[in-house]
Amino acid sequence: MQSLLENLEQQEAASILxxxxxxxxxxxxxxxxxxxxxxxxxxxxxxxxxxxxxxEYVPNAECLExxxxxxxxxxxxxxxxxxxxxxxxxxxxxxAACKPLKMTVTGDFNVRGGFxxxxxxxxxxx
Numbered sequence: 001m002q003s004l005l006e007n008l009e010q011q012e013a014a015s016i017l018x019x020x021x022x023x024x025x026x027x028x029x030x031x032x033x034x035x036x037x038x039x040x041x042x043x044x045x046x047x048x049x050x051x052x053x054x055x056e057y058v059p060n061a062e063c064l065e066x067x068x069x070x071x072x073x074x075x076x077x078x079x080x081x082x083x084x085x086x087x088x089x090x091x092x093x094x095x096a097a098c099k100p101l102k103m104t105v106t107g108d109f110n111v112r113g114g115f116x117x118x119x120x121x122x123x124x125x126x
Contacts, residue, residue, distance in 0.1 A: 013075035017097040019062035028101065031063065032056045035073050038107070043080035050110040051083075055094060057103035064098050083109050087119040095123045 033055045040049050053073065055064070072093070076086060091105040102123060109117040 009079075013072060014093040014096065016068050016072045016075065017093065018065040018068035019098045020065055022059045022061055022063050025061060028058050030056060030058055033064070033066065033069060035070070038073055038076070040076040040086050041078060041080045042112075043082060046080070047112070049083065049112065052108045053087075053090065054106040054108070055090075055103065056106075057094075057098070057100040060099050060101050062098040064094065083107060083117050083119050088121050091121040091123055 035053045035055075038051045038053045040051075041047070042049055055069075057064075073090075079086075081089070087105055087107045090107075091103065094100075094105065095103055100123070104120060104122045106118065106120045109119070
């Protein structure tokens, strides 16, 4: 369960996100952003976790601004969080920021202890 402090920190990180008006409302099109330098921290071992994060979405009225997305991703650098939690948190925060028609966030986490992990979360939930 998230503590009050962690919840406040996440709200502050999510407030970094900026949007701009969709230049082609009325047309469904897919936007894909890839971040190959995502880093968070394993809450069990304290070791860094590295991943490529993919954000695919069909915008509604707003699109995500990339510099703010980069800074948002950087906010996880020193955060102890499990893979599953980080991908779902990213999805929740990005959906709240830009209110897309649909969105999928995928984390392709590097090998650790002989395992690589691929975590995917989608909105709307099917």
